[in-house]
Amino acid sequence: MLKARSSGNAIADRRFAYAMDYKAGGDPLSAAELVMQALDEAPDWAAGWLALGDLNETLGRRGEAIDTYRKALHLDPDDEAGAGARLARLGEIPADGAMTPAHITALFDEYAPRFERSLVDNLSYRGPALLRMALERSGRDGPFERVLDLGCGTGLVAETFRSICRDIVGVDLSAAMLAKARAKQIYRHLEQAEIGDFLLRQDAGSVDLILAADVFIYFGDLDAVFRQAARVLAPGGRFAFTVQSQDGPAAFILNHDLRYAHSRQGIEGWAVAAGLQLRHLDDAWARTDRGAPVPGLVAVLGR
Ligand SMILES: C[S@@+](CC[C@H](N)C(=O)[O-])C[C@H]1O[C@@H](n2cnc3c(N)ncnc32)[C@H](O)[C@@H]1O
Known part of the structure; x- marks a missing residue:
């Protein structure tokens, strides 16, 4: 299952959950701020950095998105979270091979029930x-x-x-x-x-x-x-x-x-x-x- 579901830190998880509420409510700016606060508590949480990258992309902050995806990839070299595919989409790394087996496995283990x-x-x-x-x-x-x-x-x-x-x-x-x-x-x-x-x-x-x-x-x-x-x-x-x-x-x-x-x-x-x-x-x-x-x-x- 996706290791990403929890940061392992209760405060970070709570801030992240609020962030996702803001994101769902159409406020990516507040969501990004809350994810950054979550990452202050859990700086090694790859999936948190990936989520921040997605929000940066939504906000049109291409450079920041690339930096945050790179950070996620550095913390999770097998790339279960899928940072490589996002970097490839932004033209930062070659497209071929950007979708790792670890990412596909996590994606479909999560998706299987539905x-x-x-x-x-x-x-x-x-x-x-x-x-x-x-x-x-x-x-x-x-x-x-x-x-x-x-x-x-x-x-x-x-x-x-x-x-x-x-x-x-x-x-x-x-x-x-x-x-x-x-x-x-x-x-x-x-x-x-x-x-x-x-x-x-x-x-x-x-x-x-x-x-x-x-x-x-x-x-x-x-x-x-x-x-x-x-x-x-x-x-x-x-x-x-x-x-x-x-x-x-x-x-x-x-x-x-x-x-x-x-x-x-x-x-x-x-x-x-x-x-x-x-x-x-x-x-x-x-x-x-x-x-x-x-x-x-x-x-x-x-x-
Ligand atoms: C969209 S599903 C399609 C499943 C099935 N073929 C169907 O038609 O219902 C894609 C499946 O391919 C698997 N898959 C993707 N890349 C794979 C790979 N390189 N090796 C093995 N399985 C892979 C995924 O785990 C997932 O179960």
């Missing part, structure tokens, strides 16, 4: 259904014997694919998300691991289908993942995934919402470099944000 309600009910999430449709359109809709679900989360993909897949293995960083997936009793095996590390441990040609729904929004450069997917897939295998999209010249960017967005050309380039054939690539939104569809792509690559 993930499905929030994503499916409130944000009209349809990533798994998009993958099934795209596979159908690519000319191969199963059955699939050996399947990997990358970033499986609570198991929504396996629920959608169970009727056409025999043996599904899920991998995810977050223990709390994996616990929800385990309760569904669909996966043969679930593993808490980072996707890149996990793929490296899989045998060559050992898998018929790789799925990744709404996961590459936490990856910038996809070159290594595509190469590993190509190695792990058996001949004739498929690799289906969704991304958030952008039309700029870069293969990927870190969006303001702290999610990566990829371009068509980027996906095509990584596919060619990995020796995978493009079977399907289409515009498709996987979820909404404040009522509007978030631009995305759904892709199926073949080996």
Whole structure:
């Protein structure tokens, strides 16, 4: 769970709680002052510095925001709180790799209890259904014997694919998300691991289908993942995934919402470099944000 929840100092926690009330009430200036008072009491509290950075950004104090995020990163080198992604968004460090495994784990351990309600009910999430449709359109809709679900989360993909897949293995960083997936009793095996590390441990040609729904929004450069997917897939295998999209010249960017967005050309380039054939690539939104569809792509690559 997020270590950040408490500073470990009761006075600091109380001031911080007042600060968040001011922030919610639309007064970021008073909120920032109260967070600074909290940090006087608990100067080593990384999440407090991160919150001050966010308030500084809201107040248009770019320089102060950068300093406070750097302070948070210094105090929390694994970056559970997410200072690196914010520094990358401000152009201070490279975007690739700015989202650390520690941050993603903390984010989803925290989010797990309300993930499905929030994503499916409130944000009209349809990533798994998009993958099934795209596979159908690519000319191969199963059955699939050996399947990997990358970033499986609570198991929504396996629920959608169970009727056409025999043996599904899920991998995810977050223990709390994996616990929800385990309760569904669909996966043969679930593993808490980072996707890149996990793929490296899989045998060559050992898998018929790789799925990744709404996961590459936490990856910038996809070159290594595509190469590993190509190695792990058996001949004739498929690799289906969704991304958030952008039309700029870069293969990927870190969006303001702290999610990566990829371009068509980027996906095509990584596919060619990995020796995978493009079977399907289409515009498709996987979820909404404040009522509007978030631009995305759904892709199926073949080996
Ligand atoms: C938005 S959720 C999507 C979950 C699921 N695929 C679905 O469609 O419902 C993203 C999931 O990917 C996991 N994740 C993100 N980056 C990861 C990485 N590098 N390695 C393993 N899991 C990762 C997160 O922990 C989270 O559970």
